[in-house]
Amino acid sequence: MVKVAVLGATGYTALELLKILLRHPEVEIVAVTSRQDGNPPISSVHPSLVSRLELALEDLSPEEVGKRADCVFGCLPHCASAEILPRVLAAGAKVVDFSADYRLDDAATYLEWYGHEHPDASRLGKTVYGLPELFREQIRGADLVANPGCYATSAILPLAPLLRAGLIECDDIIIDSKSGVSGAGRQPKLMAHFPECNESMSAYNVGRHRHTPEIEQIIGRFAGTAPTVIFTPQLAPMDRGILSTIYAKPRGTVTEAAILTCLREAYAGERFVRVVDHLPGTKDTVDTNFCDVTARIVRSRVLLISCLDNLVKGAAGAAVQNFNCLHSFPESTGML
Amino acid sequence: MVKVAVLGATGYTALELLKILLRHPEVEIVAVTSRQDGNPPISSVHPSLVSRLELALEDLSPEEVGKRADCVFGCLPHCASAEILPRVLAAGAKVVDFSADYRLDDAATYLEWYGHEHPDASRLGKTVYGLPELFREQIRGADLVANPGCYATSAILPLAPLLRAGLIECDDIIIDSKSGVSGAGRQPKLMAHFPECNESMSAYNVGRHRHTPEIEQIIGRFAGTAPTVIFTPQLAPMDRGILSTIYAKPRGTVTEAAILTCLREAYAGERFVRVVDHLPGTKDTVDTNFCDVTARIVRSRVLLISCLDNLVKGAAGAAVQNFNCLHSFPESTGML
């Protein structure tokens, strides 16, 4: 049994993670942390956990967590994450970080998009990006894994194989994404207040969403040259799910069949990427670790459509997949 | 043209009120207030009002408001309302109060249910309850009208005529109500956070919701003796609408036809109460000032089912109906 801890256990991704971990046959949950006073039972914050997880929320030091657990899942805000996780690593635990802190390769980009100096810049460029379908080998030997952004996963999975195969151009890639509201976190705020966002669709952070440089960096590794991405996140009135509609320029003459074949070959052995012929809906993937992908040629564009559950394949499920990689368990353990 | 002002114009009931007033042929909106700094345009808070209402939010004294307007709609929290509205009245304006402050007849009940001394207790017992279908004559001559609670209206309209006619008993009246989330107001809070309340139904404030004494007081006027109400409010994952399912004990042998006839006769001339044969859904009344009512006999109980839009007939529409009463306009002016 691997002893695991969850740092910052009061949010939605942590809850989802705990539900998956409770089903995982090789895991013992030994600590859940939060800065709340008085060590309340975690089920007082997440009533769905009553009788399923009897732990109290503790306000532990990073060192304590790193000693108590073999592997630590960090569900902390960015910046806080890079301040605390190095101390967890130093205490000897492996870490899967849900925050954005270790996703980017260089400190300047981090500063530009996140607005402050990186607290642990020396690890940038050396930390593996936790998308097992693309970087499995590096993950296996790692101590620290940067769990990908939810939008980023939905964009990278369909784009990477096509860029690698030279079937699409790497400029003017348009990614139009729609996300459920759980992506906004558990802190009450006007944009996620039910009477505001229910029965409405709207775009936000147009041209400045922080997953943009993350997508460009990762697909750039497959493209040869630096790609340009236009990414538009939009809020849809549903709990979970991301639908990304991606418009790429074909490189030369390309058929729909060639695109689908390329995707199928790329993900042939992958348990969690399903290349399908039909147009998938987010509901097909809700509560699962699957990312469904399809493609169409429409006039001058290759359309890629992907969907996934932002809390599972976009967060907690991906983290457990990374955890399984780190510990040499079959990658789908606990998730089928 | 009647000059009107809206105190506390940033919430949902105020927005709904403004939308109705914009259609009202006899109204000029002269002020919208809020304690926000800098006099922002109201459309910066309510973007649906862009190009429809060009006023700025002002932080005006009650006296200024009372002088500028002929009639003032108070959309303030309870307690604040009874502190500010007397000064508006003193400045010469008529007032329709959305808060609960002037609904109850006595200060002790107010203290018991609202938890503080009433700031203007001398007006209790003398202020008219603004349900025109039942108290039209008193409203006509009033300066101050207490606009009813949304749940209360949904319960009182079906119950009052049957109690008056002696068709049902006044004890053990069970009112099971389901409300859309806009009833919780515009201030972000966990219970109204989309990922919490979407796709969920739950009860809240069981046995201690403040509309309980309001319902008992008003239906008591029709019952002869003091009634006992068991009222359960529940949150439904929708923007608006209240469905109340009421279980009353028949007094002697009563038929479904007798119940429906009593309701039909009571509301024969009323524009905004529709006694129907089918089972109404809240959607039939959304965005309207209608309250739909029907009845069934099920074994030992009279079932009354009512529905209305909590922001219209349950708040802003009722307020305009009261306003029309106060100013001798046809009651439906601006609302059909």
Added chain:
Amino acid sequence: MVKVAVLGATGYTALELLKILLRHPEVEIVAVTSRQDGNPPISSVHPSLVSRLELALEDLSPEEVGKRADCVFGCLPHCASAEILPRVLAAGAKVVDFSADYRLDDAATYLEWYGHEHPDASRLGKTVYGLPELFREQIRGADLVANPGCYATSAILPLAPLLRAGLIECDDIIIDSKSGVSGAGRQPKLMAHFPECNESMSAYNVGRHRHTPEIEQIIGRFAGTAPTVIFTPQLAPMDRGILSTIYAKPRGTVTEAAILTCLREAYAGERFVRVVDHLPGTKDTVDTNFCDVTARIVRSRVLLISCLDNLVKGAAGAAVQNFNCLHSFPESTGML
């Protein structure tokens, strides 16, 4: 490994069942049936099953199904169920029936509420009602289990222990239930058409819902005398979940603590009934086999509030719990 088959595998309860069975370590799914032509893959009907279940939908005879499988889950419409399942039983398989056909004890009640003669009346009164928390011993030795109705489970679980303990009266029990739309099945119809039922609450089948006699029959076994139930089903704009608010008369002087203690003792060893102090919401139980229950005293009434997922504890989860009982597996196998 137990070989199982699902009859009528295209609906929502069957889909939910298959998802649970795929996680069950002791189960092999050997057949999924439907009357559709051409043996399409089940994933063409349920795209969420792509790559998870590779079976084709087959139009098999009951005899074939009964031979191929050790245990058969019947997801057929009532009446059809009692025509087909006897032939499955005769072929040697055990059966868990999702339909209402074997829930009632006598043919006359069945005729009254379902409108036709029972096709297999001799089994009525001898078939066990599949609520393991109440009838575990009988289920263990059975060949055929009648899986309970979703509303019925939400009402019976809180009521049965209190009636047995004599803490509440058995007349005038009012059950006000709200259900998600999946309860209406997968066949498109106006009442479940998105623009009709979204953003609306409405009652249906008032006074004549078929779970009424089922509830009365089962709680009657605990009450001593025949109980009277007033049951109002209502449609809420959400996929899943039932919230039942139950108003019972206390028998003599009863405290909230006594009610909660009685419930806690009754379900002390039960994995899937959680007696809680807070007011539970349906979301706490969604995608789980839990039924959450609490109680309050409000004036002259005992309020019982229960919630569950109509597709899991209200259908597929209960069926797997029964299946586990039948095969002496730990009852929660596949469901935590």
Added chain:
Amino acid sequence: MVKVAVLGATGYTALELLKILLRHPEVEIVAVTSRQDGNPPISSVHPSLVSRLELALEDLSPEEVGKRADCVFGCLPHCASAEILPRVLAAGAKVVDFSADYRLDDAATYLEWYGHEHPDASRLGKTVYGLPELFREQIRGADLVANPGCYATSAILPLAPLLRAGLIECDDIIIDSKSGVSGAGRQPKLMAHFPECNESMSAYNVGRHRHTPEIEQIIGRFAGTAPTVIFTPQLAPMDRGILSTIYAKPRGTVTEAAILTCLREAYAGERFVRVVDHLPGTKDTVDTNFCDVTARIVRSRVLLISCLDNLVKGAAGAAVQNFNCLHSFPESTGML
């Protein structure tokens, strides 16, 4: 008073139209038709109309309708529309047609996209496209107006002025649209079945939605050369609203300010197009005839974001705006 009739009055656009017409001071509704037997009251189909519209649904001949009414709104399916409306016109009434039948200029395009010969091809190319903001003068003198498609309006309004001003290129225009489910009509079908489409986002008719040629035809008039549009419709879990996110290529160097200025000047005198600085949400326009538009420059693309209510500005509101044009009423009559 203008006498109006509604052909095919049982759908959602007809219901929305009737609600607007009931507020219109210059309109008398003289007939509502449907092929249903027995002349049921329209309120039996649309319960929200109880006590508001007392007409019965009649199965009238086109000639009867054309004689009884001065102006007829056709809410019929395409093809049926072009078979019936010529007879209404011949009887002397003016017509606003909600169907697609008279939107396209040539019969070959109609055949290609709608799959059958046009029943009244001689009117193609001569019928005015009913977008008053762009074709007001032609509408004024017309007998027959083709009411635009809902998606088409959301795309054409932002694109037309920019193409006319030469600020964007006319090729590779990507239109990513998200619509509420009422756009799918009132006929129950699986894609609009609540448990299927609720809590899900999905694309449909990718590359072959019939509004594509309509958009290309109309914006082509402003572009000089024939434009190429890639249009992706997507279903969002909400009743109403369309959000279109449009990605156009700037022509030369273009600033955000220049784009917004161009849009503001184009719609300076228009009551129903609001060019805003913020990112609008569909909820800002629900239940109104407004189309909200904004623009951003993101890297190599001009982003245009528009939203409207598909049943109002996308259908019934536009129709009344056209009606007002036809009869020289102020264009916003009945709609503010």
